[in-house]
Amino acid sequence: MGWVRTFRNNQFIALNDGSTNNNLQVVAPLGLLDDETLKRITTGASLKVNGELVKSLGKGQSVELKATSIEVLGDSDAEKFPLQPKKHSLEFLREIAHLRFRTNTFGAVFRVRHSLAYAVHKFFNDKGFVYLHTPIITSSDAEGAGEMFRVTTLPFDNPPRNEDGSINFKEDFFGKSTNLTVSGQLEGELAAMAFSDIYTFGPTFRAENSNTTRHLAEFWMIEPEMAFYDIEDNMNLAEEFIKYIIQYAMDNNRDDLEFLAQRLADEEKQLPQDKRSELGLIEKLEFVLKNAFERITYTEAIDILVNSAAYKKKKFQYDVKWGIDLQSEHERYLVEKHFKKPVIVTGYPAAIKAFYMRMNDDGKTVAAMDILAPGIGEIVGGSQREERYDKLIERMEDMNIPINEMQWYLDTRRFGSVPHAGFGLGFERMVQFVTGMTNIRDVIPFARTPKNCEF
RNA sequence: UCCUCAGUAGCUCAGUUGGUUAGAGCAUCUGACUGUUAAUCAGAGGGUCACUGGUUCAAGUCCAGUCUGAGGAGCCA
Numbered sequence: 204m205g206w207v208r209t210f211r212n213n214q215f216i217a218l219n220d221g222s223t224n225n226n227l228q229v230v231a232p233l234g235l236l237d238d239e240t241l242k243r244i245t246t247g248a249s250l251k252v253n254g255e256l257v258k259s260l261g262k263g264q265s266v267e268l269k270a271t272s273i274e275v276l277g278d279s280d281a282e283k284f285p286l287q288p289k290k291h292s293l294e295f296l297r298e299i300a301h302l303r304f305r306t307n308t309f310g311a312v313f314r315v316r317h318s319l320a321y322a323v324h325k326f327f328n329d330k331g332f333v334y335l336h337t338p339i340i341t342s343s344d345a346e347g348a349g350e351m352f353r354v355t356t357l358p359f360d361n362p363p364r365n366e367d368g369s370i371n372f373k374e375d376f377f378g379k380s381t382n383l384t385v386s387g388q389l390e391g392e393l394a395a396m397a398f399s400d401i402y403t404f405g406p407t408f409r410a411e412n413s414n415t416t417r418h419l420a421e422f423w424m425i426e427p428e429m430a431f432y433d434i435e436d437n438m439n440l441a442e443e444f445i446k447y448i449i450q451y452a453m454d455n456n457r458d459d460l461e462f463l464a465q466r467l468a469d470e471e472k473q474l475p476q477d478k479r480s481e482l483g484l485i486e487k488l489e490f491v492l493k494n495a496f497e498r499i500t501y502t503e504a505i506d507i508l509v510n511s512a513a514y515k516k517k518k519f520q521y522d523v524k525w526g527i528d529l530q531s532e533h534e535r536y537l538v539e540k541h542f543k544k545p546v547i548v549t550g551y552p553a554a555i556k557a558f559y560m561r562m563n564d565d566g567k568t569v570a571a572m573d574i575l576a577p578g579i580g581e582i583v584g585g586s587q588r589e590e591r592y593d594k595l596i597e598r599m600e601d602m603n604i605p606i607n608e609m610q611w612y613l614d615t616r617r618f619g620s621v622p623h624a625g626f627g628l629g630f631e632r633m634v635q636f637v638t639g640m641t642n643i644r645d646v647i648p649f650a651r652t653p654k655n656c657e658f
Numbered sequence: 659u660c661c662u663c664a665g666u667a668g669c670u671c672a673g674u675u676g677g678u679u680a681g682a683g684c685a686u687c688u689g690a691c692u693g694u695u696a697a698u699c700a701g702a703g704g705g706u707c708a709c710u711g712g713u714u715c716a717a718g719u720c721c722a723g724u725c726u727g728a729g730g731a732g733c734c735a
């Protein structure tokens with residue numbers, strides 16, 4: 204059983220059931236089917252075929268199914284079915300995302316995505332981590348990870364108001380203002396203070412008006428949180444984790460990755476020489492598996508940038524000096540030009556990082572780490588958390604975090620606080636990295652981006 | 659949100675200096691052929707030129723606005 208990809212010569216049906224990109228060639232002997240049935244075997248139709256698997260007489264395949272009966276399960280009007288046995292643009296396929304699973308490219312992408320998701324659970328389970336389901340709806344607005352989607356049952360045309368005119372959320376469903384989660388980290392920390400090692404893997408929502416090839420309004424994030432880990436342990440785990448799930452896909456999705464590698468190579472033939480990647484997709488993944496990630500401090504990164512030829516020739520649009528947040532162009536230089544492999548940057552200035560990150564002894568930098576990947580940029584953001592109650596309060600005050608609303612979080616530092624660390628990994632960015640797809644909208648089944656919520 | 663580019667047949671695109679009935683390849687339909695591999699050959703059908711307004715004797719073409727898409731930036735994962 205499967206769906207028709209092509210039908211040639213009224214005899215040869217390329218049938219696909221989604222398990223692989225390799226089609227089964229079904230041969231319908233002349234005279235087996237009447238004219239009416241033959242006309243119903245169109246691209247996209249679903250068939251149930253019985254027959255004998257025999258050695259193929261043709262060249263394209265080793266075996267084929269010699270049919271003894273063919274039943275059309277579901278017709279597909281050839282005049283209306285939009286997929287053709289030819290190359291379609293990714294932009295067009297995005298508009299028919301409900302059908303694009305039936306193409307070779309998206310078949311491969313989503314089989315790889317599945318494997319990576321499975322590998323995430325396997326990796327953490329094998330290490331004894333507890334999979335924690337953090338809430339999708341939250342009332343916490345303190346994390347500052349981004350703009351949030353409001354969740355409400357209040358009528359938006361005439362909401363209940365307080366005397367001062369502001370909206371009275373006491374009458375809302377939860378009796379307060381609520382939003383979709385932008386991160387499960389804070390809740391994750393609570394659980395890590397009991398289970399030692401936990402991870403989350405779930406949907407995350409950011410209402411940022413970001414229109415790029417690497418941002419989604421709804422995406423999946425993996426956030427492990429480990430008690431008794433310092434920043435070094437954190438980096439080691441993150442590197443091991445990334446390599447593990449890549450290796451899992453290499454071991455279990457070789458055909459699909461080779462197809463995607465070929466697709467990417469064809470795509471890059473259109474580009475000018477200097478924009479093409481030096482390594483093919485498979486070679487890139489093997490290279491990442493074999494080599495240790497480069498580890499540098501933020502201060503070293505700034506030095507490298509300031510001493511680079513690009514900086515001296517004023518190639519950077521943004522100036523480089525200690526204290527700036529690294530711009531995309533700087534990250535790309537470090538990863539793609541200088542080191543040519545994934546880079547972990549640690550020790551960022553406290554002023555540009557979140558309140559929960561642990562202050563280093565120098566009083567200026569925090570124990571943060573970002574993992575930068577070629578072609579994608581930041582794929583992991585993490586840190587050792589500030590476990591010292593007084594220092595945490597100090598930081599929260601400095602950054603205007605509403606301390607009163609965060610008492611539940613501060614309890615972890617009051618009752619048996621321990622050094623701990625964790626990180627967040629954007630799952631779609633990981634899928635992009637492994638599949639070589641350049642647009643993040645093509646590695647999630649139904650992308651949610653500004654001005655787009657189809658299906 | 660900002661910058662740049664784009665929107666013409668189901669898809670990918672061409673359309674000259676503003677000038678007659680807007681073209682091609684693929685797909686579809688009809689027929690031929692029958693061991694094909696994105697089959698091949700012959701023929702046919704298929705258009706709100708994104709939308710709104712403007713300039714002009716005349717707009718797919720020029721101008722303005724809007725919408726949508728792509729690439730880059732910012733924000734970030």
